Amino acid sequence: MVNYRVVAYSSPTCPKCEAARVDAPDCPLCGVIYARAEARLAERQEMDDLDALHAESASEASPATDEPLEGLSLEDVRLEMWLRAAAIPLALGFAYIVMFSDMLQMLGRIFIGMWVHELGHATAAWLCGFWAFPGPWFTTVGEQRSLLFALLVTTVIVAIGFYGYIERRRALIALAAGLLFLQLVATLGTNEKTANMLITFFGDGGALVLGTLLMLTVYAPPGSKLHSGWLRWGFLFIGAVAFADVLHTWLPTRTNFGAIPFGRFEHGGLSDASVLVQVHGWDVRDLISRHIRLAFICGLCLSAAYVAGLLQARSAVRKLQALRGT
Numbered sequence: 001m002v003n004y005r006v007v008a009y010s011s012p013t014c015p016k017c018e019a020a021r022v023d024a025p026d027c028p029l030c031g032v033i034y035a036r037a038e039a040r041l042a043e044r045q046e047m048d049d050l051d052a053l054h055a056e057s058a059s060e061a062s063p064a065t066d067e068p069l070e071g072l073s074l075e076d077v078r079l080e081m082w083l084r085a086a087a088i089p090l091a092l093g094f095a096y097i098v099m100f101s102d103m104l105q106m107l108g109r110i111f112i113g114m115w116v117h118e119l120g121h122a123t124a125a126w127l128c129g130f131w132a133f134p135g136p137w138f139t140t141v142g143e144q145r146s147l148l149f150a151l152l153v154t155t156v157i158v159a160i161g162f163y164g165y166i167e168r169r170r171a172l173i174a175l176a177a178g179l180l181f182l183q184l185v186a187t188l189g190t191n192e193k194t195a196n197m198l199i200t201f202f203g204d205g206g207a208l209v210l211g212t213l214l215m216l217t218v219y220a221p222p223g224s225k226l227h228s229g230w231l232r233w234g235f236l237f238i239g240a241v242a243f244a245d246v247l248h249t250w251l252p253t254r255t256n257f258g259a260i261p262f263g264r265f266e267h268g269g270l271s272d273a274s275v276l277v278q279v280h281g282w283d284v285r286d287l288i289s290r291h292i293r294l295a296f297i298c299g300l301c302l303s304a305a306y307v308a309g310l311l312q313a314r315s316a317v318r319k320l321q322a323l324r325g326t
Contacts, residue, residue: 074320081313087218088306091236095244105248112238113207113245116214120206121199126153127179128195129187137265141199150187157183169221197280203272204249205294207242212298214239219309243298250291257284 012021014037017030026033098104118134121141125132129150131142142149157179164172186198202209214235220226226235252259262274276282282290 074317077313077316077320081310081317084218084306084309084313087233087236088215088240088302091215091240092244095237095240096247098241099244099248105245108241109245112241116210116238116242117203117207117246120202120204120210123206123210124186124199124202125195127183127186128190128198129153129183130195130199132199138269141196145187145192145195150183153183154180169224171221193280197276200272200275200280201290204246204291207246208291208294208298211239211241211243211246212302215243215302216305219305243295246291247295250288250295253288254292260284260287 013019014021014027014030014032017027017032019027019029021027025035095108098108114137115134118137118139121139122132122134125139125141126149129145129147131146131149133140157176161173161176161180164170164176186195190198217226217232217235217239220232222228226232249259249261260273261271262277263271264274265271270278273287276287277284
């Protein structure tokens with residue numbers, strides 16, 4: 001025996017053919033059973049309400065916001081969860097394995113590691129109030145601080161923060177706030193000698209930091225250009241190779257001082273490690289420990305973002321499953 005849900009309808013017409021309703025279980029015109037038709041209508045209305053609720057939830061979160069995985073289908077969110085679980089570990093593992101092949105390591109350093117290294121020098125110089133231009137194997141840095149250039153850098157940072165505010169990107173606002181704080185400390189809180197020391201250290205140091213930031217673009221919000229295209233995967237690969245290149249350089253120095261990259265370049269300048277020791281008076285053990293500590297801090301940041309991103313994706317999957325009733 002089939003039991004139908006009792007659904008109260010005020011309409012005096014048949015649910016199917018809209019003929020005048022009679023005092024009988026079925027319609028004399030089309031033959032449909034009133035109770036069955038009303039039960040189907042109730043189920044259809046329930047599904048429409050769920051779809052409308054999902055569409056409203058997706059439309060309220062603009063693709064430009066940092067709301068986690070809003071506007072994606074359940075299948076897309078599941079895929080994103082697996083990507084977040086595998087992307088950074090696989091990229092770092094692959095990049096570090098590449099470092100053990102002399103040919104691949106050379107190619108990785110020429111086309112990726114060297115450029116991120118020099119950009120690290122330049123970024124430190126910009127934050128310290130010096131103009132700088134990163135080039136192949138060498139970064140040209142101004143001899144003195146420039147107030148005009150420092151104001152230009154401040155303007156760019158504020159513009160990034162304002163864009164993040166307009167587009168409701170909390171990550172960009174946080175990045176701008178952090179950069180502005182670093183610029184104030186590096187420009188106003190250091191003398192030129194200390195600034196030059198920081199610029200030198202943030203060759204490999206900058207490659208660690210920038211490499212970490214590049215890898216974190218894998219968590220770009222849905223709808224952004226980083227998320228919708230292949231750009232975040234390119235940045236992930238670049239960041240992983242740059243990060244692994246520095247690790248491969250400095251991890252062996254803990255037990256082998258001969259692995260420290262001392263020496264001179266073809267243009268006659270000292271290597272960064274030589275400048276830090278011979279010019280700025282760093283102890284060799286401090287030179288090693290500061291690079292290793294920075295790598296450890298960057299690794300902690302990556303790990304925290306990895307866990308947060310994975311939990312975020314799992315939470316989104318559960319919410320969509322609950323919404324669909326699956």
